[in-house]
Amino acid sequence: MPVDLFAGLPVTDYQRALSWYERLLGSEPGFVPNDVEAVWELAEHRYLFIEVRPEHAGHAMHTVFVDDLDDRVRGITDRGIEPVQRETYGNGVRKVTYRDPDGNEIGFGGAPAG
Secondary structure, eight states: OOOOEEEEEEESOHHHHHHHHHHHHTSOOSEEEETTEEEEEEETTEEEEEEEOTTTTTOOEEEEEOSOHHHHHHHHHHTTOOOSEEEEOTTSOEEEEEEOTTOOEEEEEEOOOO
């Protein structure tokens, strides 16, 4: 049985968040269901979406594991967004964290540097 995942990020300003996430993710949303939401498909059946919900903005925490962490971080930097934190855990797993304009946390994790 397939499982779809929609990970939401509540934001206060749609246009500001849309622009920021387009730069973070390197693309326009895959679809826009209405005037307060935008959705990116990160992988088959795995989605990240923004939604205007000011009362909840700034409290999301998501980490996406990728197999191209270094290239992804370089691309995000090239698009003008810098990480707020870089971590390497005891087992060598790495995590790079970004915060959107509302304070939501988006991390990208990857295997130990090889």
